[in-house]
Amino acid sequence: MRRPIVLIAWWMTSGGVLHAAAEGKTQLRDELQRPVDARLLKIEASGIEGCGLFTGRVHVARSAREAQRLSDTLAPGDQLLLAGTNWSGARFKFGGRGTAEAPILVRPEQPGDAVFAGAAELSFHGSHLIVSGLTFKEAVPGADGAVLLRLGAREDKPADHCLVHRVTFENCGSKDSNDWPRVRMWLMTVRGSDNTVANGTFSGFRNHGQMLGAANLPTGGLQRLHVLNNVFRDRPKIDRQNGYEIIQIGWSGEKAKSAGALIQGNTFEQCNGEGEIITLKASDIFVRSNAFLSCEGALCLRQADRVLVEGNHFDGRHRPDTGGVRIQGAGHVVVGNTFRNLGKPGNYYNWTISLMAADAEASGATVGYGRARDILIAANRFETNATRIAAGIYPRPEYPLLPKNVRAVGNLFVGGPAGGVFDYVAPDATGGLKAELHEERNGFRP
Numbered sequence: 001m002r003r004p005i006v007l008i009a010w011w012m013t014s015g016g017v018l019h020a021a022a023e024g025k026t027q028l029r030d031e032l033q034r035p036v037d038a039r040l041l042k043i044e045a046s047g048i049e050g051c052g053l054f055t056g057r058v059h060v061a062r063s064a065r066e067a068q069r070l071s072d073t074l075a076p077g078d079q080l081l082l083a084g085t086n087w088s089g090a091r092f093k094f095g096g097r098g099t100a101e102a103p104i105l106v107r108p109e110q111p112g113d114a115v116f117a118g119a120a121e122l123s124f125h126g127s128h129l130i131v132s133g134l135t136f137k138e139a140v141p142g143a144d145g146a147v148l149l150r151l152g153a154r155e156d157k158p159a160d161h162c163l164v165h166r167v168t169f170e171n172c173g174s175k176d177s178n179d180w181p182r183v184r185m186w187l188m189t190v191r192g193s194d195n196t197v198a199n200g201t202f203s204g205f206r207n208h209g210q211m212l213g214a215a216n217l218p219t220g221g222l223q224r225l226h227v228l229n230n231v232f233r234d235r236p237k238i239d240r241q242n243g244y245e246i247i248q249i250g251w252s253g254e255k256a257k258s259a260g261a262l263i264q265g266n267t268f269e270q271c272n273g274e275g276e277i278i279t280l281k282a283s284d285i286f287v288r289s290n291a292f293l294s295c296e297g298a299l300c301l302r303q304a305d306r307v308l309v310e311g312n313h314f315d316g317r318h319r320p321d322t323g324g325v326r327i328q329g330a331g332h333v334v335v336g337n338t339f340r341n342l343g344k345p346g347n348y349y350n351w352t353i354s355l356m357a358a359d360a361e362a363s364g365a366t367v368g369y370g371r372a373r374d375i376l377i378a379a380n381r382f383e384t385n386a387t388r389i390a391a392g393i394y395p396r397p398e399y400p401l402l403p404k405n406v407r408a409v410g411n412l413f414v415g416g417p418a419g420g421v422f423d424y425v426a427p428d429a430t431g432g433l434k435a436e437l438h439e440e441r442n443g444f445r446p
Contacts, residue, residue: 026331026333026376027305027306027330027331027374028284028306028308028331028333029258029260029284029306032222032224032258032260032284033224033260033262033286034194034224034226034260036196036226036228037163037196037226039051039053039100039103039130039163040163040165040196040198040228043130043132043165044199048105048107048132053077053101053102053103053105053130054077054078054079054102054103054105055077055102056074056075056076056077056078056079056102057074057075057078057079058078058079058081059074059078059079059080059081060080060081060083060109061080061081061082061083062083062084063090064087064090064091064092065092067080067082067090067092067094068092068093068094070094071092071093071094071095071096072095072096072126074096074098074104075104076097076098076099076101076102076103076104076128077098077102077103077104078096078098078104078105079104079105079106079107080094080104080105080106080107081107081108081109082106082107082108082109082113082114082134083108083109083110083113084109084113084114085112085113085114085115086115087114087115087116087117087120088115088116088117088118088120089117089118089119089120090116090120090122091119091120091121091122091142092122092123093122093123093124093125093153094106094122094123094124094125094129095124095125095126095153095157096126096127096129097126097127097128098126098127098128098129098130099128100128100161102128103128103129103130103163104126104128104129104130105129105130105132106124106129106130106131106132106134107131107132107133107134108133108134111133112135114133114134114135115135115136115137116134116135116136116137116139116148117136117137117138117139118139118140119139119140119141119142119146120136120139120148121142121146121147121148121149121150122134122148122149122150123147123149123150123153124149124150124151124152124153124159124162125152125153125157125158125159125192126157126159126160126162127159127160127161127162128160128161128162129159129162129163130162130163130165131149131151131162131163131164131165131167132163132164132165132166132167133165133166133167134149134167134168135167135168135170136148136149136167136168136169136170136172136187137168137170137171137172138170138171138172139169139172140172140173140174140175141173141174141179141183141184141185141207144183144184145184145185146184146185146186147185147186147187147188147189148169148172148185148186148187148188149164149167149169149187149188149189150188150189150191151164151188151189151190151191151192151195151197152189152190152191152192152195153191154191155191155216155219158191158192158193158218159190159191159192159195160192160193160194160195161193161194161195162192162195162196163195163196163198164188164195164196164197164198164200165196165198165199165200166198166199166200167188167197167200167201168200168201169187169188169200169201169202169203169205169211170201170203170204171203171204171205172185172187172204172205173185173204173205173206173207174206174207177206179207180206180207180208180238181208181238181239181241182208183207183208184207184208184209184243185207185208185209186209186210186211186212186213187202187205187209187210187211187212188202188211188212188213189212189213189214189215190212190213190214190225191214191216192218192223193218193221193222193223193224194224195225195226196225196226196227196228197212197225197226197227197228197230198226198227198228198229198230199228199229199230200230200231201230201231201233202230202231202232202233202246203231203232203233203234204233204234205234205235206235206236206238208238208241208243208244209243209244210243210244210245210246210247210248211232211235211245211246211247212227212232212246212247212248213247213248214247214248214249214250214261215248215249215250215251215254215281216251217250217254217257217259217282222258222259222260223249223259223260223261223282224259224260224261224262225249225259225261225262226261226262226264227247227261227262227263227264227266228262228264228265228266229264229265229266230266230267231266231267231269232246232247232266232267232268232269232271233267233268233269233270233271234269234270235270235271235272235273236270236272236273237272237273237274237296238273240274241274242274242276243274244273244274245273245274245276245277245278245279246268246271246273246277246278247263247277247278247279248278248279248281249261249278249279249280249281249282249285250280250281250282250303250304251281252281252303252367254281254282254303254364255363255364255365256281256282256283256303256304256305256329256362256363256364256370257282257283257364258282258283258284259282259283259284259285260284260285261282261284261285261286262285262286262288263278263285263286263287263288263290264286264287264288264289264290265288265289265290266290266291267290267291267293268290268291268292268293268295269291269293269294269295270293270294270295271292271295271296271297272295272296272297273297274297275296275297275298275300275323275349275350276297276298276300276302276326277292277295277297277298277299277300278299278300279300279302280300280301280302280303280304280307281302281303281304282303282304283304283305283306283307283329283363284305284306284307285304285307285308286307286308286310287299287307287308287309287310287312288308288310288311288312289310289311289312290312290313291312291313291315292312292313292314292315292322293315293317294315294316294317294319294322295316295322295323296319296320296321296322296323296350297321297322297323297350298323298324298325298326298349298350298351298354299312299324299325299326300325300326301325301326301327301328301329301332302326302328303328303329303363303364303367303369303370304328304329304332304363305329305330305331305332305363305370306330306331306332307329307332307333308332308333308335309325309332309333309334309335309337310333310334310335310336310337311335311336311337312337312338313337313338313340314337314338314339314340314342314352315338315340315341315342316340316341316342316343316385317341318341318343319343320343320344320345320346321343321344321345321346321350322341322342322343322350323342323345323349323350323351323352323354324337324339324342324351324352324353324385325337325352325353325354326349326351326353326354326356327353327354327355327356327372327375328355328356328358328363328369328370328371328372329363329369329370329371329372330362330363330370330371330372330373330374330375331373331374331375332372332375332376333375333376333378334353334375334376334377334378334380335376335377335378335379335380336378336379336380337380337381338380338381338383339352339353339380339381339382339383339385340381340383340384340385341383341384341385342385342386342387343386344386344387345386345387348390348393348394348424349393351387351388351389351390351393351424352382352385352386352387352388352389353377353388353389353390354389354390354393355372355375355389355390355391355392355393355403355406356369356372356392356393356394356399357369357392357393357394357395357396357399357400357401357402357426358370358371358372358399358401358402359398359399359400359401360401361401368398368399369399371401371402371403371404372403372404372406373403373404373405373406374404374405375403375405375406375407376407376409377389377406377407377408377409377411378407378408378409378410378411379409379410379411380411380412381411381412381414382411382412382413382414382416383414383415383416384414384415384416385415385416386416386417387416387417387423387424388413388416388417388419388421388422388423389408389421389422389423389424390422390423390424390425391403391406391422391424391425391426391433391437392425392426392428392433393424393426395426395427395428402426402428402432402433402436403433403436403437404436405436405438406436406437406438407438407440408421408422408437408438408439408440408442409438409439409440409441409442410440410441410442411442411443412442412443412444412445413442413443413444413445414445414446415445415446420439421437421439421442422437422439425437
């Protein structure tokens with residue numbers, strides 16, 4: 001049953017006192033969220049050795065062939081240790097079925113072991129697997145469409161209730177710069193339900209393709225992917241193609257299906273591959289407490305409804321084209337975020353907050369854009385940005401639908417351009433768009 005959420009939005013007055021700015025019911029569906037995996041909390045608190053989860057047998061593999069041979073043979077609570085440092089070019093698939101209380105662990109035998117270089121590719125499927133401490137360093141694509149680490153092999157071999165923990169991807173991709181825009185590669189993909197990617201490092205990636213892709217949602221049930229406390233950095237701009245996103249959840253064919261995913265506590269730094277840093281093509285996702293630092297692009301609610309964007313920090317460090325949040329679809333809440341030093345954008349896509357014109361009333365009705373409607377933008381701090389909020393960007397005959405029922409409540413604007421909350425409002429001969437933009441108790445300071 002859908003439960004309405006009551007949000008209390010706040011803004012800071014010049015006297016430093018917090019005042020309630022708005023109280024309103026939203027369409028957010030918090031009941032679709034799951035708790036953080038308790039096993040992750042145990043491992044972070046007590047380490048692999050002290051968490052008490054792995055009390056079964058220990059198996060050691062010294063080659064990809066040995067690891068492959070052990071696939072589907074381990075019992076709950078067992079460990080697969082990958083011995084030695086040189087796993088260059090290693091390719092294997094590993095399946096297993098642990099339990100919530102006794103997962104199966106895959107890890108290096110010693111810290112610093114299991115370094116995957118060359119045309120290495122790993123694939124894990126099954127349930128209750130924990131993959132921890134692996135390193136991919138200067139790995140290259142063995143073919144177009146390569147994936148270094150698959151969590152969930154394919155639709156009939158997904159991964160469920162699995163955890164990828166403290167995995168590092170460093171300077172992976174084609175050695176020939178001519179291949180960067182034409183050879184597709186993914187650092188990691190996820191397919192299945194209730195999986196977690198936590199405390200990893202994704203850095204120095206140039207090929208066309210995502211750092212973390214989760215496009216295929218489960219055919220039954222929710223995805224509920226957690227992406228927690230990772231670092232994504234150094235994604236340079238190669239050309240003007242789409243397809244260089246950092247994270248993608250869902251795709252156009254999912255028709256804005258509910259995901260129940262959580263993206264929380266991550267750092268994105270100098271992620272400049274394209275205008276969409278994170279692209280969400282699924283609904284009911286929470287994006288919380290992330291930091292976007294010097295990133296030329298925006299968090300894009302691309303084909304989604306009911307996304308919560310809460311407590312994130314966007315700092316452009318005055319670089320041009322460093323954006324904030326781009327909105328399509330209905331029922332989104334953007335609350336309690338800080339937007340700071342976002343430089344002059346080259347277009348409306350990288351505005352501090354932009355609401356797009358649309359071609360469909362409902363998200364998922366077409367492969368284009370659902371109308372931005374019933375949007376709450378509350379209790380955010382806008383500090384010395386080049387822009388504020390743009391309503392109805394790029395209207396044209398094929399995208400005629402302008403935003404409806406947009407509430408900007410209790411936000412604080414410090415510095416930046418002169419004028420009100422909305423510094424761009426699409427031309428509208430009827431005057432109807434302005435009547436859909438509601439401003440309440442926003443504050444302005446020089």
